[in-house]
Amino acid sequence: MALRIGQGYDVHRLVPGRRLVLGGEEIPFERGLDGHSDADVLLHALTDAVLGAAGLGDLGALFPPGDPEWKDASSVRLLEIVMTRAAAAGFRVVNCDLTLIAEAPKLAPHRERIRARLARVLGVEPGAVGLKATTHEGLGALGRGEGMAALAVVLLARED
Numbered sequence: 001m002a003l004r005i006g007q008g009y010d011v012h013r014l015v016p017g018r019r020l021v022l023g024g025e026e027i028p029f030e031r032g033l034d035g036h037s038d039a040d041v042l043l044h045a046l047t048d049a050v051l052g053a054a055g056l057g058d059l060g061a062l063f064p065p066g067d068p069e070w071k072d073a074s075s076v077r078l079l080e081i082v083m084t085r086a087a088a089a090g091f092r093v094v095n096c097d098l099t100l101i102a103e104a105p106k107l108a109p110h111r112e113r114i115r116a117r118l119a120r121v122l123g124v125e126p127g128a129v130g131l132k133a134t135t136h137e138g139l140g141a142l143g144r145g146e147g148m149a150a151l152a153v154v155l156l157a158r159e160d
């Protein structure tokens with residue numbers, strides 16, 4: 001069996017007038033993430049990690065931000081497309097670990113719902129989905145609450 005590790009990172013600015021979507025779940029908050037799609041930083045980082053591990057390019061190349069087809073697209077849909085491509089290349093997810101970097105809102109009330117959704121899309125048990133959050137300790141744009149960022153690591157396996 002071949003094991004492949006991928007990592008992903010994403011960052012988006014918070015703006016008024018948009019809904020906040022994290023891990024495919026709508027989170028009550030006074031601002032949302034700005035982007036061409038739903039701007040879900042958790043899923044964008046995770047999707048890039050899967051793409052990297054499978055050697056299938058990157059999120060921006062597959063779903064160009066200027067392409068009207070992906071305007072306001074669900075990041076769950078984007079991850080599902082990537083998972084189909086990864087499976088076609090013979091890969092399956094073993095586990096993943098994600099970190100949200102945000103001053104607010106708190107992730108804890110939504111953590112298990114997000115983990116369950118990601119597990120379904122990835123085809124793994126919820127225990128194979130690590131999800132945590134941290135703040136930026138008031139430092140820089142993220143620390144001032146101007147945006148959110150996410151880090152993701154994924155382990156893929158392929159039967160050789």
